[in-house]
Amino acid sequence: MEKERLTEVNYLRAIACLAVIFVHITADLIFLETAGPLTKLGLSFLNRSLKFTTPTFIFISGLILYYNYHDRRIDYRRYWKRRFKVIIIPYILWTCVYYLYFINRGYYSFSWSFFLEKLLLADMVYHLYFILTILQFYLLFGVFRYLFNKYNANVLLVMFLTVNLLFIRYGYFKYSDRFFMQYLFAFALGCYFGKYYRDIKEKINNYKLPIILGYLGLCLLYTYEFYNLHILQNYIIDGFFVNLTWVTFSMMAIVFYYYVVVNLKGSNLNFIKIILQKISDSSYYIYLGHPLMLFITREILNRFYLPSTTLNFVLTAILVLGTILPFSIIYKAKKDYIFGYLKTLVS
Numbered sequence: 001m002e003k004e005r006l007t008e009v010n011y012l013r014a015i016a017c018l019a020v021i022f023v024h025i026t027a028d029l030i031f032l033e034t035a036g037p038l039t040k041l042g043l044s045f046l047n048r049s050l051k052f053t054t055p056t057f058i059f060i061s062g063l064i065l066y067y068n069y070h071d072r073r074i075d076y077r078r079y080w081k082r083r084f085k086v087i088i089i090p091y092i093l094w095t096c097v098y099y100l101y102f103i104n105r106g107y108y109s110f111s112w113s114f115f116l117e118k119l120l121l122a123d124m125v126y127h128l129y130f131i132l133t134i135l136q137f138y139l140l141f142g143v144f145r146y147l148f149n150k151y152n153a154n155v156l157l158v159m160f161l162t163v164n165l166l167f168i169r170y171g172y173f174k175y176s177d178r179f180f181m182q183y184l185f186a187f188a189l190g191c192y193f194g195k196y197y198r199d200i201k202e203k204i205n206n207y208k209l210p211i212i213l214g215y216l217g218l219c220l221l222y223t224y225e226f227y228n229l230h231i232l233q234n235y236i237i238d239g240f241f242v243n244l245t246w247v248t249f250s251m252m253a254i255v256f257y258y259y260v261v262v263n264l265k266g267s268n269l270n271f272i273k274i275i276l277q278k279i280s281d282s283s284y285y286i287y288l289g290h291p292l293m294l295f296i297t298r299e300i301l302n303r304f305y306l307p308s309t310t311l312n313f314v315l316t317a318i319l320v321l322g323t324i325l326p327f328s329i330i331y332k333a334k335k336d337y338i339f340g341y342l343k344t345l346v347s
Contacts, residue, residue: 004198006064007277011261013060014279019050021290021324024127025316028298030231035309043313044227049219051246052253054130055186059254061134062190065141067197070149074142083138087284091131094288095124101292122178125291129178136180137187148191160188168243189251193258204259215256218249282328293324 026047030040099115102108102124118124122132137144147156164185167176176182193200204211225242228234264273279286297319306312 006067006197007273008201008258008261008265009060009063010280011264011273011276012056012257013283014276015257015261016053016056016060017279017283017286019056020053020127020287021320022317023047023050023053024291024294025313025320029309029313029316032309032312034307034312039309040231041223041227043309044231045219045223048222048226048249051222052250052257054133055183055250056254056257057130058134058137058183058186059190059193061137062141062144062187063194063197064190065138066145066148066191066194069141070145070194079138083135087131087135090284090288091122091128092119095119095128098125098128098292101295121175123175127287127291129175130287132178133180133183137183140180144187144191148195153192153195157185157188157192161185165244165247168247169240185247186250186254189254200258201262204255204262208259211252211256211259214252218245218252221245222249278329279325282325282332285328285331286324289328290320290324293320 026043029035030043030047035043095115095118099108099118103110108114122128122130164181164183167181167184171179171181173179180187222245225237225245228237229242264276267273294316297316300319301312301315306315
């Protein structure tokens with residue numbers, strides 16, 4: 001039987017891609033002096049309610065990999081050749097772009113050892129850690145596939161969650177945010193969804209109310225914790241409890257937005273679906289490039305006095321989204337033509 005196309009997963013990827021942009025846009029605005037209490041609260045809610053992005057991208061990878069490879073042999077030569085071309089090379093190029101940008105702005109001076117350290121640790125810009133993380137899961141996928149094919153998936157899910165929480169509680173180190181153990185459960189949940197894809201898709205609407213209420217409730221809890229810790233600087237909340245909230249919130253957000261995209265797939269909102277599909281197709285380029293547009297936008301807006309944080313947010317969103325989205329979509333559509341033309345110039 002031919003496998004069903006996972007169109008709704010593309011929509012989920014697009015939503016996560018847009019969410020990560022808004023998380024990064026709001027991160028600095030929350031702490032501006034021009035932001036009043038209500039603005040800080042609103043931006044905090046927006047920031048926290050969209051802070052599901054990294055686990056969601058990892059979940060998507062687990063789902064797609066298991067769905068596509070659970071019953072067939074993996075040609076690891078082709079498997080890694082494709083990922084080197086599609087993931088690693090753009091990552092290296094964008095690391096170079098950011099390094100040159102920082103050198104130009106006087107933040108760094110050129111050093112091969114410094115560059116290689118930042119490249120290997122995915123530490124040149126705050127968002128690049130994800131690439132190092134997802135490469136670890138690509139490397140370990142064979143282990144996950146073996147386990148989910150051989151053993152009870154429900155038991156495995158509980159075990160992975162337990163190990164994940166133990167790592168968060170006791171395994172912290174400087175670069176733990178890019179170590180696969182930090183997101184172990186998200187990838188396992190993706191494999192679980194890939195294994196029971198049709199059953200979950202058919203039954204998810206039966207749990208509409210608890211999914212919606214669970215997501216909204218956890219958004220409020222996560223915002224409350226963030227506002228107390230970072231705005232009010234009230235440190236009575238235990239750090240592990242905050243991390244536990246983040247894990248719970250992220251998993252509920254994945255289920256919530258999966259519910260949304262499953263229903264979107266069956267709707268007649270064709271224009272929205274087309275836009276989300278284009279964003280999904282270009283999502284990696286959007287992800288890699290959006291901080292650069294955010295840096296440039298900040299430079300432009302800082303030349304003016306903006307008395308309103310809300311106005312700052314609106315202008316930043318328009319400038320960042322209005323550049324990185326069309327640029328990435330057009331580049332994705334014309335990439336083969338561009339490289340084909342360059343090859344003719346050097347041949």
